[in-house]
Amino acid sequence: MNIRFLLLLLFFTIGAWAQDEEILVSGSLIEAETGQPIPYATVVLKDVSSKATIMGAITNDQGRFQLNSSTKDFYVEISFMGFETIQLRDFKVKGNKVTLGIIKLFQDSQMLDEVVVRGEVSKTEFKLDKRVFNVGKDLSSTGASALEVLNNVPSVNVNIEGDISLRGSDGVQILINGKPSVLADESSNALGTITADMIESIEVITNPSAKYEASGTSGILNIILKKEEKRGWNGSVSINTGVPDNHSIGGSLNRRTEKFNLFTQFGAGYRSLPRDNEAINRNLINNEVIFSEGESFRNETFFNITLGTDYHLNQYNVFTLSGNFAYEIEDQPSETNFRFFDTNNTLVSRWLRDETTDATNPKWQYEFNWKKQFKNNEDHTFQLSALGSFFGKDQSSLFTDTTLEGENVDNNQQTATNFQQADYTFKADYTNPLTKEYTLETGVQYVMNDVGNDFEVRDLIAGEFVINENLTNDFEWNQKVLGIYATGAYENDTWGIKVGVRVENTDLQTLLANTNEGNSQNFTNLFPSLHTSYTFSEKFSLQAGYSKRIFRPRLWDLNPFFNIRNNFNIRAGNPELQPEFTNSYELTSIYKIGKASMSSSLYHRYTTDVVERVSTFVDNVNFSTPENIGTNSSIGFEANGKYSPAKWLTFTWDFNFNYFDRKGTFEDQVFDFTGNQWSTRLGSKIGLPADIDLEFNGNYRSGFETVQGEQSGFAFLDIGMRKKILKGKIVANLGIRDVFASRIQERFVNQPTFEIYDFGLRGRFLTFSLSYAFGKGEAMTYSGRRR
Missing domain, CATH: 2.60.40.10 (Immunoglobulins)
Structure with a gap:
């Protein structure tokens, strides 16, 4: 039992x-x-x-x-x-x-079609001082890159090579979540690590308010990333080649998890930038003439790497830490032929000037950012950031003059440059939406620039190189800018107004250490801004804005040293240069008609202490230095648009015309004159069968009168072709820049005692790249563009 x-x-x-x-x-x-x-x-x-x-x-x-x-x-x-x-x-x-x-x-093609038709469609909202392009599922579900999304934003154009323009103008500042970032660095293609489904919206700012630093740019594009997006791995590798030499290999990688967003971009390559030059110096007093023509190169071997991470401590706090390191090895050969004719148009001498220049350039950049979001409102935020960068150059040059005919002008010179530049930016911003309609913003920014340029020139005398004390010196440039701002805004569904003021203190010190020549400037300025907008409908809006801007002389505007590659045409800086100030008024209409989106602007800009390069003539040598030359009052009209009559065809166009009234004096000369200048660009993107895209961009810039002569106009055409393979996992790009080699720089200086002709041409560039992507998103081309 x-x-x-x-x-x-x-x-x-x-x-x-x-x-x-x-x-x-x-x-x-x-x-x-x-x-x-x-x-x-x-x-x-x-x-x-x-x-x-x-x-x-x-x-x-x-x-x-x-x-x-x-x-x-x-x-x-x-x-x-x-x-x-x-x-x-x-x-x-x-x-x-x-x-x-x-x-x-x-x-599932049927399901994808439903997403496009029934899902959220990308559209533009009109805010007080900006336009906000909200990324809908019609783009976020495609796996496109950040650059592809930018190309869908009205007024923004991205060509096949990844160059970004806003309303037809280059020099656009790219921000990520409202701050500078190594992800937006133009010298790399780190934007390729961002895909459309990571992007919440893109803000387009053409006339910045007091929130942004007062130094001017052609506009700001602020990419707002989604907080909650978790996409796993995204990445791409690419190889590139071109004529003239433009060879590189690079890659990008992005890894997103619940807490971390890790990203890296790396590359190496070699490029050559040739340039043809021609100049004529004509002395009208004794009729002596010097002709010079030649070719110069900037050859570079380069390496760079970017590493960074976003850490989401919780849903209210995000920390970012990133860095970039680059190293360039330069070789700059040049050859210039000179001919000197006397009063009787008789050849006096003909000689060849050869240059051999070598340089190494280490660069690095690093960033820290903390963004805190308050629980009561996602737009109630505090952001603290620090950005630092360093650029160095150790350069040596040898110039050899060899007489070919006539009088002996043999002469050898050496130059040595030890250059270091460190820049630091510290920034804090606080935004508080008090109610649905009222918002307050305030913040502070401190920027430090520290530069040292030790420049030495040696002449060959009796078989030995001897330092030329007149041309040798150590230039030190230190600039500190402290900015504090506050803005207040009211905005409802149709109308709004935003008022702001920014106070900036500039402390600038320059010193020529060897001769103890110093220049000290300390000034404080107010930069008010006023913006208003009225939305008549989703398809038509008006915006009006006023802002005061400043152009602070850049390092090379102040640095008195010069390159003696052509020692009869010398460009140098001016340590005593003052900043430009501009009052800018703008009325903009933004409208959509069917499949076309357009905007047009009337503007008036009044600038004081305008910086212009002025030529002086001594012993047949042209010295060109920047000077503050009076005022410039300009009235202009600008229009741009984008039209897509079919899914496979898009046209973009820009037109800008301005009439200017110049008034000023320099030494004994009076520069009072009026003139006009205009430019236009017409582009088209054509989608062909077999996932092939063609792109044509034609540009024309008119000539215009300058304070001493005139600048010639020019037209040029760029062509690009892209082939997608395996739904964009592999991309082949072919580009031709300046198809007809017509993008020239031609300047005439016509004065009572002398005339100068200066001509430069970069020529035609042909590039080809092949890229492969893994994870989500399309393949992106690594270009290694110069920073």
Whole structure:
């Protein structure tokens, strides 16, 4: 009896244990078209009879999944947005395991169409001092890059090589979440690590308010990233080649998790930048003439790497730490032919001036940022950031003059440059939306620039190089700018007004250490701003703005040293140069008509202490230095638009015309004159079958009168072609810049005692690149553009 009872108990125990033992289900998910893993897809085990969910999981970054079932009567259902949902029923259980292996998902074209048509569509909202382009699912679901998204923003154009312009003008400042970032550095393509589904919106600011530093740019594009986006791995590698030499290899990588966003970009390459030059110096007093023409090169071998991370401490605090290091090795050969003719137009001498220049340039940049969001409102924020950078140059040059005909002018010179520049920016910004309509902003920024340029010139005398004390010196430049601002805004659904003021104190010190020549400037300025807008409808809005801006002389405007490559045409800086101040008024209309978006502006700008390069003529040598020359009052009209008559065809255009009234004096000369200048650009993007895109950009810039002569106009054409393979996982780019080699720089100086002609040409550039992407997003080209 007892034995039968024990056997029965043992039987039920084994049966119960067998029923409780779980079955392990595992597999790996990839895209059928590309073979790429699919992260964050949903895998569910469902009961065969009731279809109730037994267990669920999502795939990891490599597309793998693993989950358990306590019953054998189940099937597997796998789904992911944009792909066909599948059910797996034909599998075997071996040793309490179900191994599904590699599972392929096919894109669901019908579902993707529904996302585009029924989902959230990208659109532009008009704010007080900016336009906000909200990225909808029609873009975020495509896997496009940040540059592709920018190219969909009205007034913004991104060419195939990745160059960004706003309303037809270069020099756009790119911000990430309202702050400078190594991700937005033009010298790399770190923007390629950002895909469309990471972007919340893009702010377009053409007339910045007092919140932004008063030094001018052509505009600001602020990319706002989503906080909650988790995309796993994104990355790309590319190789590039071109004529003249432009060869590089690079890559970018981005990894997003719940807490971290890790990104890196790296590359190396070699490029050559040739330039043709021609000059004529004509002395009208004795009719002597010097002709010079030649070719120069800037050859560079370069390496760079960017590393950074965003750390989401919690939903209210994000920390960013990033850095960039670059190293360049330069070789700058040049050859210039000179001819000197006397009063009787007789050749006096002909000689050749050769240059051999070598340099090494270390660069680095680093950034720290903390952004805090308050619980009561996501727009209630405090942001603290620090950005530092360093640039160095150790350069040596040898110039050799060789007489070819006539009088002997043989002469050898050496120069040596030890240059170091350190820049630091510290910034704090606080934004408080008091109510839905009222917002206050305040902040402070401190910028430090510290430069030292030790320059030495040596002349060959009696077989030895001897220091030329007249040309040798150590230039030190230190500038500190402290800015404090406050703005207040009222804005409802149709109308708003924003008032702000910025106070900036500039402390500038320059010193020529060897001769103890110093220049000290300390000034404080107010920079008010006023913006208002009225939205008549979603398709038409008016904006009006006023701001005061400043142009502080740059280092090379102040540095008195010069390159003696052509020692009859010398450009030098002016340590005593004063800043320009501009009062800018602008009325802008923004409207959409069908498939076209357009904006037009009337503007008036009044600038004092205008900086112009002025030529003086001594012993047939042209010295060109920047000087403050009076005032400039300009009235202008600007219009730009984007029109897409079909999905495969887009036209963009820009037109700018301004009439100016110049008044000023320099030494004994009066510079009072009026003139005009205009420019236009017409671009087209054509989508061809087989995922081929063509791009044409034609530009024309008119000539205009200058304080001493005139500047010639020119026209040029750029062409690009892009081929996508495997839905953008592989991209091939072909570009031709300045197809007809017509982008010239030609300047005439016509004065009572002398005339100067100066001509420069870069020539035609042909580039080809091949890129491959992994993870989500398209392949991006690494260009290694010079910073």
